[in-house]
Amino acid sequence: MYTERGKVLLTGGRAPAALELARQLAADGWHVAVAESTERHLCRASKAVKEFFRVPPPVQGVTAYIEALLQIVQQEKIDWLIPTCEEIFYISAGLERLSPYCRVMTVPLGQLGRLHSKWAFIRRVEEMGLAVPATVRLVPGDEASYAACLEALEQDDYADGVVLKPEFSRFAAKVRRFERLAEARRFIRKLHDQAVAESKRSLRHTSFSTEHRETDDKAGSDSNIPGDGSRDGAMESHPPVWVVQRLIRGRALCTYGVAHDGQLRAHGAYESSYTAGQGATIYFESIAHTALLEWVKRFVSEEGFSGQIAFDFIEDGQGVLYPLECNPRATSGVHLFRPGDGLAQALLPDSRSTSYVSLIQPRPMARAMLALPMLAYGLRADLSWTGLSMWLRRFRQAGDVVYRRSDPAPFFEQARMLWGMGRAACAQGLTLMEVSTADIEWNGGPMR
DSSP states (O other), X not given: OHHHHOEEEEEOTTSHHHHHHHHHHHHTTOEEEEEESSSSOGGGGXXXXXXXXXXXXXXXOHHHHHHHHHHHHHHHTOSEEEOOSTTHHHHHHTHHHHTTTSEXXXXXXXXXXXXXXXXXXXXXXXXXXXXXXXXXXXXXXXXXXXXXXXXXXXXXXGTTOEEEEESSOSTTTTOEEESSHHHHHHHXXXXXHHHHHHHHHHHHHHHHHHHHHHHHHHHTOOOSSOSSSOOOHHHHOOOOOEEEEEOOOSXXXXXXXXXXXXXXXXXXXXXXXXXXXXXXXXXXXBOOOHHHHHHHHHHHHHHTOOEEEEEEEEEOTTOOEEEEEEEOSOOGGGGGOOTTSSHHHHHSOOTTOSSOOOOBOOOTTOEEEOHHHHHHTGGGSOOSHHHHHHHHHHHHHSEESSOOTTSOHHHHHHHHHHHHHHHHHHHHTOOHHHHHHTTTOOOSSOOO
């Protein structure tokens, strides 16, 4: 059964979205293997996964990561490689190495990075003539950028408030929302002043290192400071670029889809009503929204996009859709689909056929949730009697995306995984969300 359609290698096995894909692909007759850089992950415990492989963290070296994947692809005779998390950017960087041996579900890194950037994405949507929130880019330490940003905040577009977020981020990490412009200006000034001070410290450190290197060279001594032009670690660390955006008030909406050569083949939409803090959505209920569907169709068509792609929007009181960001990878919207909906066929068209399935969507009112986060975060979202009643009704109606009666082990594996992540977060001084992607995330810089 499992070799009838072929072999699929998933990466990012820690994510519930990867577990969902593994189960649906296995149910559709695919032989599923998973490659992960962490020892504990959800997919390693699933019956849907036939093999799992430990690979180096891509953040520590893209070459070693791609070589490990290439070895698995060749050894296991993989037909499709499907990234699910932010390791997709490193896989895209190695696309030329991997694509001769299997089909890789990603686009080139240039396109992928442009969609990942919260600044470049907004500019691309604007080029298409679609509505966007007023947005400027702040490069801390750059005087021209700083002045332009403060000037923009004087415009009426920002009168109702401002949102600041790093150009590259996930789970709404470090997002700051200001309803008072004076507070936004103070925060922007602080970012700028810190960057200027850090730049001055780095210059002094570089000057000091250069003087010592010259002295050591003249003395003929063995210096511990590199003499080959390599930079000190402090010089390699740059403050993040920020996106400063008009605060749009309205309904938070999300989409998830699959496209091939610019044609949308799967689409689901849901409202972001319960989140982990101000970050990822943890409750999913499919909605019918024609304007969202048409927006996504147009975007993937003009981009000629292939792969999994997701968007976050705010719909204002007049029904105008304002895109906030694009995630050109798998997201939790995949949980809206059930085996039998056709998601596996939309992802991996049958190689024996030249035609694709028609557009598939989740069943009306399909519901799913991340049960543990719903208990930890969702329960506290609204402590009024109405809010608690709504939470209880939704908690009872939705099924957990991790637990399956026929495949229960991942539910218990997540406790071990969270324990390990918690220890790592404490050791590294990071949040649980931050440590969950620290070894795979990409923030737009050069890859080592």
